[in-house]
Every structure is written in C-alpha cells, then in structure tokens.
Amino acid sequence: EADIYQTPRYLVIGTGKKITLECSQTMGHDKMYWYQQDPGMELHLIHYSYGVNSTEKGDLSSESTVSRIRTEHFPLTLESARPSHTSQYLCASSEFGEQFFGPGTRLTVL
Amino acid sequence: KQEVTQIPAALSVPEGENLVLNCSFTDSAIYNLQWFRQDPGKGLTSLLLIQSSQREQTSGRLNASLDKSSGRSTLYIAASQPGDSATYLCAAINSGNTPLVFGKGTRLSVIA
Numbered sequence: 001e002a003d004i005y006q007t008p009r010y011l012v013i014g015t016g017k018k019i020t021l022e023c024s025q026t027m028g029h030d031k032m033y034w035y036q037q038d039p040g041m042e043l044h045l046i047h048y049s050y051g052v053n054s055t056e057k058g059d060l061s062s063e064s065t066v067s068r069i070r071t072e073h074f075p076l077t078l079e080s081a082r083p084s085h086t087s088q089y090l091c092a093s094s095e096f097g098e099q100f101f102g103p104g105t106r107l108t109v110l
Numbered sequence: 111k112q113e114v115t116q117i118p119a120a121l122s123v124p125e126g127e128n129l130v131l132n133c134s135f136t137d138s139a140i141y142n143l144q145w146f147r148q149d150p151g152k153g154l155t156s157l158l159l160i161q162s163s164q165r166e167q168t169s170g171r172l173n174a175s176l177d178k179s180s181g182r183s184t185l186y187i188a189a190s191q192p193g194d195s196a197t198y199l200c201a202a203i204n205s206g207n208t209p210l211v212f213g214k215g216t217r218l219s220v221i222a
Contacts, residue, residue: 033209039151042214043199050207058209090153097142097161097203099210101153 003027004102006091012108013081021076021105023091032074033099035090036060043090049074081109112137114202116213123190124221131185131216133200138178144210145174145185146199154199158185190220 004025013019025032034047035058045058049068063085064078074093078085086109091102113136123129135143142161146154158167158174160183166175173186183200197217201210 043212045209048209088151092154094210097144098156098159099144099201099203100156101146104151104153106151 004091004093004100006089006102006105008105009103010106010108012110014110015080015082017081019078019081019107021089021091021107023074023076023102024072025074025093025100025102026072027093027095027100028071029093029095030071031094032068033092033094034058034064034066034074034076035092036062037088037090037104039088047076081107083109085109112140112202112204112208112211114200114211114213116198116200116216118216119214120217120219122219122221125190125192127190127220128186128188129190129218131187131198131200131218133183133185133213135181135183135202135211137202137204138181139204140178140202141205142203143174143176143183144201144203145172145183146201148197148199148215150197157198187218190218192220192222194218194220 007022030051035043044060046062047066049055090104115134144159145157160176171188197215199215201212203210
C-alpha cells in the first residue's frame, strides 16, 4: 500500500496570500494527481502528472499550478488565494491502474 | 469518453442487512475498476481493485464483481454494521495513460 503524505492538513489563510500544498509519496509511483472536493460533493480532477517534468490540467479549470521536479513530490500552488478556493484538496498516486489517496488538505480562505 | 454512474445516490439500511451498491460505466474497454470508501472530511480509502481479466474480488465482508459486457460492477456488503456508514465510490480506468473516472458515489447509512 502506498504512503502518501499531505501537509498541511488544515489551513486558514487570508485573501491574496500565496500558498503551496505539499504532497509526497514514498512508493516511487510515476503517476500523481490533485483533486478538489467540496463537502458532500463529487471529486474533480484539477491536475495530474505521469512523471518528472510532466504535468497536465484536469477536467476542472483551476487557478492553481503544479510542478513535478522529483518523482516523490507533487506540490500545488495558488498564487493569490480567494474565498472561492475554499475546499478540500486531495492528492493521489497510482501504479498499474491502482490509485491511493492522501488524507487531504482542508483549505479555508477568509 | 468514459462515464461512471452510481445508483442510488443515498441508501439507508438497518444494521445486519446485506446490501448491494451499483456502478455502471459506458466504455467496456476498461483496464481496472476500483472501489473506494470515503468518510466525511477524509481522503479515499481503497477497498477493492478488479482487473479487467477478473470477475470479482473479495475482502472480508466485501465482494465486488465486474461484468464488462454489460458495463456494470457491484459492491456487496454482507451483514452491514454502523461502522460501514460512509460514501462509497467506484472508479474506472481505461487502457492507456488516462486518469481514473469516478462516479459521484453512494452515501450509505447503516442504522443501529
């Protein structure tokens, strides 16, 4: 089973701040993903990566950006946080079609 | 484009009942189908993975089946318990470098 870590777990921040949500996995998976999920709602894929220096946008338009400089690390950055960014952000990695999720970061932008 | 549908959206059952959650998909050329559990405010926990060459997988009280020809998968939960209350999601991945496609989930409540 993959070990996927997300930090911080909870973040409350003011409008206009730059934030980076961290995601790391220890299993050497090439494929990693970021999802956004509002409470009680469906998952939306916002970014994914199939390896170092490879990133793609997902189905949901997002003002966030991602980078993949190392296999194990897939951070998500918001240059200027807004209240509409308030949500839960879930990171995942996969290998051979089996996907594993981190615990999530709950972001609140005031 | 793959689409995944889960019915019902919500289900409430008394403790001890056996139950079936349904998942349907439009493109039968799937590589894997995966069932997840999500507790409120938490990440997703993988329950069962069925590869395209398999027809079912079992883990404890859970059994998942896959019928590619009809585009359906079911998750069977035996002797349900209040601790089974959660949202259950299924997701399909097609061959090639495509992301998982998720259903919207079934919210299960098991009443003691």
